[in-house]
Amino acid sequence: MKKILIASIFLFLGTSSYAQQIDPLLTSDVEDQEKWVENIMNKLSLDEKIGQLFMIQAYSNKDKKHTAYVKKMIKKYHIGGLIFMQGTPEKQAELTNTYQATSKIPLLIGFDGEWGLNMRLKNSFRYPWNMTLGAVQNNKLIEQFGERLGEHCKRIGIHVNFAPVVDINTNPENPIIGNRSFGENKYNVTEKAIAFTNGMQSTGVLANAKHFPGHGDTSTDSHKTLPFLDFTLERLDSIELFPYKELFKINLASVMVAHLNVPSLEPKPGVPTSISYKVITELLKEKMGYNGLIFTDALNMKGAANYAKPGDIDLAAFLAGNDMLLIPEDVKAAVKKLKSALKKNLFTEEKLNQSVIKILKAKYWVGLNNFTPINEESIQEDIITIKDKLLYRSLMKEATTLVQNKEAIVPIKELSNTKIAYVKLGDSDNFAFTNTLKKYTQVDIISEENLTVLLQKLEPYSTVIIGYHKSNETPWKSFKMTEEELIWLEEISKNNNVILDVFASPYALLNIPDFKNINAILVSYQNSKVSQEISAQMIFGAIEIKGKLPVSINQVFPEGTGITTSNLMRLSYTIPEEVDMDSKLLSKIDSLTTMVVDSTMAPGGQVLVARYGKVVYHKSFGYQTYDKKQQVKLTDIYDLASVTKILGGLPMIMKSEEMGLFNLETTLGELLPYLKGSNKDTITMKEALSHVGKIKPWIPYYLETVDSISKVPFSNLYSTTKSDNFSIKVAENLFLINSYTDSIYKKIAEAPQRKTEGYKYSGLIFYLFKKYIKDTFHKEMDELNNENFYLPLGSKSLGYNPLKKISPTEIAPTEIDDYYRHQTLRGNVHDMGAAMMNGVSGNAGLFSNSNDVAKMMQMYLQKGFYGGKRYFESKTIDKFNQRYYENDSIRRGLGFDKPSLDPEIKASSKYASANSFGHSGFTGTFTWADPDNGILYVFLSNRVYPTMSNNKLGEKDMRSEIHNLIYKAIQKTNAYFN
Known part of the structure; x- marks a missing residue:
């Protein structure tokens, strides 16, 4: 007979003339679900059935007395569920296991996690509030948000998350909803609630729409008093009830009824909606056809508690049609009242059975028919993940x-x-x-x-x-x-x-x-x-x-x-996984930079990694000097040395070629009249920039200006004070005679050519172009670079002679010079030839932090476009980033360095594509861009401090090792790189 009763109740809950077409609590294996529920029901005493109606509070941040109390309540009153409040995920999981082991029937665990576990629990992930999410136009992200909350809940044993809030916040003065609402538009709120519900319930966690019939247009807090809503039925049906009607169509599992005073729904003065038969049974269950699980809002809230004393309020809530009584003030009094009312035939056992069966169906729905203890290991790793961080960023970007x-x-x-x-x-x-x-x-x-x-x-x-x-x-x-x-x-x-x-x-x-x-x-x-x-x-x-x-x-x-x-298309800043890179692998750069410092390869530096225009690793390491007095900051700047060639010399060369002032076959003699008739006359621009023009690698101009024994600068060429004749600053309180610049150009013109054909790196061409640029544009190269590139890019630390605008404390010392300038070089260029050109040369002289180097390199990577501005035509970048002598085994482009063609020579990462380009600098700097993989890499250091004789950084090839690691961190290609 009892079996027939259970089946008929299942049938009634699924096919009532007012009900939804599909019972939201039915599972796909409905026959097994029915058998499990029937089996439990057949064993339950009256007290155990009544106990299933209660969901009491549990805390994971209280003492053993509280734990003992909850266990006592479970055993004595056979309560059906717990709602966990403050604490931590780990402790809650531990206590959930304890309480589940105590209970004869598995407990339904509830939780208020509207924006994630962090709403109640420390050391957990916090997602944005609903008001923020209401601004998001991509509802697929809201569904993913619901899914992640469901996964978090499930991981620590939560079965019903009291979310989403579907209150339509039409009252800006609402003191309790506000940011918890998706907004004031019923369609937007409903769309967000549907997406959230679908996401969360897909994980096997019950969603719960609240606060029925609608708490959005109130000016008081139901935790403190009973809010009054004087709205017509038409208004309520059109606005407040709209989300519920739509959610019922997608099988919303549960609803929470608010403590509100709504005369148009409940004419009896002061009766809260949470204990109103007209609101819960006649409206929610019969008229709206809802047959999912119905919870009261917390019965200890003043909106309910002020109406009736403990026990009476619980009985009224049950008689009104609620299934679960949330946070009763006095379970003992409530049980007594319910049993007394049953005896007095105020309700039937069949009514009690209907609610208990719904509760048991919900327990089966969440998997409590096969309850296994929660794994208490690695909870943090599972609830604070890269997936969560990525989703959070996506939500904020969309909002x-x-x-x-x-x-x-x-x-x-x-x-x-x-x-x-x-x-x-x-x-x-x-x-x-x-x-x-x-x-x-x-x-x-x-x-x-x-x-x-x-x-x-x-x-x-x-x-x-x-x-x-x-x-x-x-x-x-x-x-x-x-x-x-x-x-x-x-x-x-x-x-x-x-x-x-x-x-x-x-x-x-x-x-x-x-x-x-x-x-x-x-x-x-x-x-x-x-x-x-x-x-x-x-x-x-x-x-x-x-x-x-x-x-x-x-x-x-x-x-x-x-x-x-x-x-x-300016650089953005995010986490590695947003561009399919592995955070853990990329973080291994930390250990490599630690090795750089610990092995005295360099006192410190900066590393920046970007992919597809997104910076995913940007850290400083070590100190400015080995005395460890000043840690390196990301804003500190470094002498870039030969990286200047592609960031200082090359930009105006490329711009001049793009303007049609010369072409790649133009000879140096045609371009620079003072080379006419010299041994450099017929060298083409293509040959010079590819380093195949047989030009001498370098000239130590400064040696002829200092005493060969004492290394002291000659007094006729240098002055300790600046004047009209001595205005070329080579270091602090050391100025070179102006006329010496012409001597440098003359030395370059008269320097003998190499006798052998082929490739030999030379920086002299970049000295020559400083003069060409000045003669052509009637401005110094540093001014032109500032106007045309650095300032428009926002690269304000990138430039020559940084002491003119930057405090010395923000500049990493380069070397303690004991052979020429006899001082610590800090903000004055290390390269002696560039110093003798007043710190401005196409060969060396630039200073920068890693972020500003990256802007220039990203502009190259984006084929001359950055920040809404085109700096070069795409074809110009392609033209200069090309190997013209590859058949002769020469790797160089025009000015740009390229990956080595010889596996024994390490110019960059062995994984860098043939289209990649960059340059290294003598002082311990390096930058490289790879269009094929979207990778941009900047490494800055002062490895020459205190002396340039220290080349451990180069010997260990640490810059390339870090470069290799960057490629290995690309997730989709890990198998290949490993």
Whole structure:
């Protein structure tokens, strides 16, 4: 007889005339599910059935007394489930195993994880809040988000996650929902909720839509009081109930009923919806046809607890139609009331059975019919993964929203003449934001307590970026601007072009009285490190902006507002897996750079790795010198030595050829009249730049200017003070006579040619071109490079004679010179010939940090395009990045070094493609770009400190070893590279 009853209840729950066509709690093996439920039901006593209705609180951050209490409740009252609160994932998994072992029937474990386990648990992953996700237009990402939350829950034994929140937040003053809502548009909220539910339930974790019938348009918190909603049935049906109706169609497993006072649904004064028969049974179950699992909201919340005392409220909730009673205040009193009511025929055992069967069906649905203890090992590795980090970044990139953009100020395109300041508003951190802004160009942080003084300081700036930073700790933290902040924003906007970036709820914009003077407004939603990094990159066009406002801002910015921007193809900054590289393998660079320092190959340096225009490894290592007093920072700059050839000499050579001033067959005699008739007259540009012109490798000009014994510079050629005749600075307090420059050109012209044919590296051609460029363009090479390349690229540390603009403390010392200049070289070029050219040569003289080298190299890698600007035609890059003498076993391009054709010679990684190019520098520098694999690599060091006789870095070929490792980190080709 009992078996017939169970089957009929299964049938009733699946085919009621009002119900969904498919019961959301039925599994594909429904017959096995029915048998398991029937078997359990046949063994349950009345007390055990009543116990299944309760889900009580459990904490993983409390003492043994609490654990003993929960175990006692499980044993004594046979409770059906636990909702875990604060603690850690590891401790929760441990306690879940303990409690499951205590319970006769497997416990249904619940959890509030709206934005992930981090909503309750420390040391777990935090995803964005729903308001942030409401701005995302790609709902496939929301489904992936739901899936990852489900996987996290399942990993630590959670069976029902009380999410998604489907409240439509039409009230900006809502104190409890707000950021927890996907927004104010019912269609957007519903689409997000459906995607989330599909994702989470695909992992075998029950989704739970809350807070029925709708908590979005309230101005009070149901945790503290009973919110009042005076809406018509038509309004509720059209807005609040809309997501539920759509979710029921896709088999939403469970619903949570809120504590709300809604007279149009429940006419009895003050009766919360959570205990209303009209709301739960007549509306939710009968009219809307829902037959999934129904939970009350927490019964200890004042919205319910103020209505009736413990026990009475639980009975009322059950009679109203709820299946599970969440967080009862007094289980003992509740059980007593329920048993008494049953005896008084206030409800039947059949009604009790219906709820218990639904609970057991849900337990089968989540796999509790085959419960196995949770694996307590490696939980952190499983719930904080690269997959999560990638998804988080994708969500933030899709969410960030541009709501105003006068004169298309965002993204910032022009960097040469744009002077940018940053001003902070708000009371939270901003380091990641400002640090990332500075990667693109010089951005000065201006702070001042007095507004008048601040405005004066901002006068020289063409653009001011204002970051409004509020706490990212919880979605309930205040997001409102203070009166003072509103005044400051208004005054700065009157006087400067302003980009306002809001790292808080979009509702933070509500109190701004006028937007007319603000040029651009970016809503970044949350003040997380990743959000700050991504938003800064968007301001400079490294990432396009796609988000749409999920809520309205007065009548100015309607819901759905969102201006899209294009990608200017500047370097962006992310994690390796975004470009199919392995973080763990790439992190092995750390050990190699440690070896560099520990083995005294160099005191320190920087390494940058990018792929497809995305920087995925960027670290400094070691110290500026071996005394270990000053650690290397990413902003420190290094003497690039011969890397100057491709970043300093070659750009204007390529530009001149592109302009038609010469071609590759033009001879040096035609180009440089003073070489006419010399032994270099007939050497073509192609031969010279490919190093096959038989030009002498180098000339130690300085030796003829110093005493051969003492190495002291001759006093007739040098002065310790600068003057009209002695203006060529070769080092601190050491100036060369001006006339000596002509002597250098004469020595090059008269130098004998090599007798042997073939390849021999020579830097002399790059000395000659300094004069050609000056004679042709009537400007010095450093000025032309600054104007045409470095400043427009935002490479402000890249340049000659850095002491003119950079503090010595930010420049790594190059060498302690005891043979010519007799001082520590710090900011003065190491190369003696370049020093004698006033620090400016195509051969050497450039200084830079790794980030600014990367910009120039990425521009080459992108065939002359960067930051929305074309610097070279694609064919020009191809022309110079070509081996013209490959048949003669010569690897070089025109100016660019290329991979070795001889396996015994290591010019770069052995894995670098034939199309790759770059250069190395004597001081311990190296940069290489590979178009075929999208790889860009920069290595900077001062290996010549304290003396250039130390060549351990070259002997160990450490730069190429790191280069090899970069290729091995490409995930899709690991098998090949290994």
